[in-house]
Amino acid sequence: MSVFVVAGTRALLVWVIVFVGHPLVQARTARTPTESTTERRRKELRFQRDTTYAAIREMETDNRLGMLSPQDLLALREQYTLRAATVLKELDVLEADIARRTDAEIEDDVARYRRSRPSAG
Numbered sequence: 001m002s003v004f005v006v007a008g009t010r011a012l013l014v015w016v017i018v019f020v021g022h023p024l025v026q027a028r029t030a031r032t033p034t035e036s037t038t039e040r041r042r043k044e045l046r047f048q049r050d051t052t053y054a055a056i057r058e059m060e061t062d063n064r065l066g067m068l069s070p071q072d073l074l075a076l077r078e079q080y081t082l083r084a085a086t087v088l089k090e091l092d093v094l095e096a097d098i099a100r101r102t103d104a105e106i107e108d109d110v111a112r113y114r115r116s117r118p119s120a121g
Helices: 003-030 037-064 070-116
Strands: none
Touching: 003 037, 003 070, 037 070
């Protein structure tokens, strides 16, 4: 069996786990009423990021063990690196939005508190 076939099969297995596991993770998080859609998406993106990193590490191990040629490693690594970059960009945008909303909520809370305090004077 070709080394590329073995590596491709492993890569396919990782993605099957991601896509099969996603609904299970989503169903579990859907039961948590206090968790927002944004937080669920953040968890999903972190899961995809971690899974992609794990696949890259596994490919590097396969290469060191001689199960994957350097050329195959480069091709697969490029594919997974692009996927990781896409996930990281989306995660950065989402987390920046969360930070902006959190800052706005804090400012609103401070303004409400200041309005509710009796004037000193």
